[in-house]
Amino acid sequence: MFTSCQASRSRSYFKETRSSEIVLGNVTVYEDLTALDVAIHPRHAQHIRPHQLEGFHFLVKNLVCDKPGGCILAHAAGSGKTFMIICFIQSFLAKHPSARPLVVLPKGIVGTWKREFQRWQVEDIPLYDFYSVNATKREDQLKILYSWQSNMSILFLGYEQFSKIICFNGDEIAGAACRDMLLMAPNLLIMDEGHTPRNKETNLQDSLSQVQTPRKVVMSGTLFQNHVKEVVSILNLVRPKFLNTGSTRPIARRSMSQVAISGKKIPKDPRKFDKVFAESVEETLLHDVNFTRKKHVIRSLRELTEGVIHYYKGDILHELPGLIDFSVFLKLSPMQKESIQKLEAYEYLKSSAVGTALYVHPCLFEMSEAGAADRAKNLTDATVDTLVESVQLSDGVKANFFINILKLASSAGEKLLAFSQHILPMKFLERLLVNMFGWRVGKEIFAITGDTSAADRELAMDKFNNSADSKVLFGSIKACGEGISLVGASRVVILDVHLNPSVTRQAIGRAFRPGQKKKVFVYRLVAADSPEENFHEIALRKEGIAKLMFEWNGRQCTAENFELNRVYISNCQDEFLHNNAMRWDIKALYTR
Numbered sequence: 001m002f003t004s005c006q007a008s009r010s011r012s013y014f015k016e017t018r019s020s021e022i023v024l025g026n027v028t029v030y031e032d033l034t035a036l037d038v039a040i041h042p043r044h045a046q047h048i049r050p051h052q053l054e055g056f057h058f059l060v061k062n063l064v065c066d067k068p069g070g071c072i073l074a075h076a077a078g079s080g081k082t083f084m085i086i087c088f089i090q091s092f093l094a095k096h097p098s099a100r101p102l103v104v105l106p107k108g109i110v111g112t113w114k115r116e117f118q119r120w121q122v123e124d125i126p127l128y129d130f131y132s133v134n135a136t137k138r139e140d141q142l143k144i145l146y147s148w149q150s151n152m153s154i155l156f157l158g159y160e161q162f163s164k165i166i167c168f169n170g171d172e173i174a175g176a177a178c179r180d181m182l183l184m185a186p187n188l189l190i191m192d193e194g195h196t197p198r199n200k201e202t203n204l205q206d207s208l209s210q211v212q213t214p215r216k217v218v219m220s221g222t223l224f225q226n227h228v229k230e231v232v233s234i235l236n237l238v239r240p241k242f243l244n245t246g247s248t249r250p251i252a253r254r255s256m257s258q259v260a261i262s263g264k265k266i267p268k269d270p271r272k273f274d275k276v277f278a279e280s281v282e283e284t285l286l287h288d289v290n291f292t293r294k295k296h297v298i299r300s301l302r303e304l305t306e307g308v309i310h311y312y313k314g315d316i317l318h319e320l321p322g323l324i325d326f327s328v329f330l331k332l333s334p335m336q337k338e339s340i341q342k343l344e345a346y347e348y349l350k351s352s353a354v355g356t357a358l359y360v361h362p363c364l365f366e367m368s369e370a371g372a373a374d375r376a377k378n379l380t381d382a383t384v385d386t387l388v389e390s391v392q393l394s395d396g397v398k399a400n401f402f403i404n405i406l407k408l409a410s411s412a413g414e415k416l417l418a419f420s421q422h423i424l425p426m427k428f429l430e431r432l433l434v435n436m437f438g439w440r441v442g443k444e445i446f447a448i449t450g451d452t453s454a455a456d457r458e459l460a461m462d463k464f465n466n467s468a469d470s471k472v473l474f475g476s477i478k479a480c481g482e483g484i485s486l487v488g489a490s491r492v493v494i495l496d497v498h499l500n501p502s503v504t505r506q507a508i509g510r511a512f513r514p515g516q517k518k519k520v521f522v523y524r525l526v527a528a529d530s531p532e533e534n535f536h537e538i539a540l541r542k543e544g545i546a547k548l549m550f551e552w553n554g555r556q557c558t559a560e561n562f563e564l565n566r567v568y569i570s571n572c573q574d575e576f577l578h579n580n581a582m583r584w585d586i587k588a589l590y591t592r
Contacts, residue, residue: 038064038095041122044087051075051312052084058310059088063188063215064095069308070216070238072194074550076314077221077506078513082113085190085219086120089154092188093125097152100185104208105192107131107158109483111458113192114156126153130161131454138174141165145181157182159196159204166207186213193482194218195502197237198230209237221509222502223309224546228285229278231549236274239308243277244270248304252277255300258293259284285545298552311550322519323512324573327536327564329528329588330397335362340530351531353422356496359527360425361396363387368424379424384431393432397585398525402429402493403436405523408576409491410471414518415464417486419477419507420495423449426474433472444471450479457484464488477507486510490518491576495525497535501543521574528587540564564590 038060040048048056055073062071075081089101103113114127128148135141148155165182168175189211191197195218197205208216216238224231235242243252252273256266259280267273284297317323332340339358342365343351357368364387367378393400402418409416420426430447433439441447446460464470465488473486477498489511498504504524512520526536540563567589569577576582577589 072218072309074223075312077509099187101188102186103190129156163204195220200233228282258296325522325592327590361399415489416491417489418493446473448480449476487515492522501539
């Protein structure tokens, strides 16, 4: 147990039984760890919130016992999952110094994790990764892995890098050694943004499932993404054959008897059963008008996952100044309406990409139609500047809304985040600001995309949050929507509708999180009377599934409980929208 929180950072721990040894090269890995009580360090105890302490004990119950098993922390974005895990890892290492934790996560947030660890360390534990030392060769990576194994330390690895190493099947000695060490050495596997490996058909989930330790923890602020089958897949990752164990099989099969499965037989094959189970549950929650059936299914799901999923809605966020989350339906310009019909000629993905650009401004239509290679070649400052110089701003309703809301925010001393799935609309708006206001990239304007290096990402975050000159940050909604804090902004514009509503929630969570000093206003822009309205409706229904699965409180509810609330601009609680320039483009306004 911890005996002191003084500056010496001393710790005491019991002698462990080491009954199973694995030898990798000249490094011995101790696989069996004796179950011992793990207590939170006094320094951490001074700062931990009640929900985090509950999560800490949940981790201890699952991971520090005679028969450890994996688990899932489904805590809302911004509620302090990283701090809680850091507390647990250090307490775990104090009792099990031979353990070797591995944290697998999106590469872009490795720096954030390491800074948080250094902030909350109670003793100097080395933190290893491949990126800060530019270890691109397998021989160099193997040296780092040996250092990790030789000392009490923690390794951070990006999902893509991890999968590449595990999928290696060549004859290279260093590559094989890296693979074997990552599979055999970790005694604790932490997966941040753990919804990332949700698809069971991918190399990533297969790679993670091969890690030998049963102590696997998934962290996710948005566990439900698109489908129930993905949640089942993540459960199988932390607890193999989750629906087909002695304790879960009766509950799962009872649940199947309660849903309408359209005459399907309940299969005996575990893999087929998982598929039919997930599809039947989703169909019931999404479309079944019989709420009694929904109620039975939800209760069975809660019973199934009790003790494996720790859910926290994020009540801590109620302490912040507030959040107003608008869906803003905008009236397309005549030029945009003329172009909508052309979208019917494209398959879904192409139609979505071209439509996203069109709804921002019709001048982007031709460029968005081009193939990816041609589009990337033409996406230069000079090419986009040529477009900007000749446009009529009012022809693009989303561009017009964005410029107006940004001008109002800038005048009020507020900063703005703008998220999109695609680079082209953001690049267009960036160059529009440069040409209209003389703003400069790196001073008033910042951007984070999938191509942004870790160093540039950190610099952009710091300058945007802390510089008095910064006005707006453009973010790729996937690359910039997870694991970072952008609390310098209090206005968030979502430029297009993402069919996965959790991606949008994650993006909003960059601004609406602890550290935010102002009320946050979110504007989810929807092109009225366009295919984007249908996408918005689909995303809204998916939000309803997540709420039923995790937030339903036992009361009777109907479809109306998951609909948006229509509001009028005159009483929307946002002075910016009272401005005549803003009112003109809005067809309808809703809040969540």
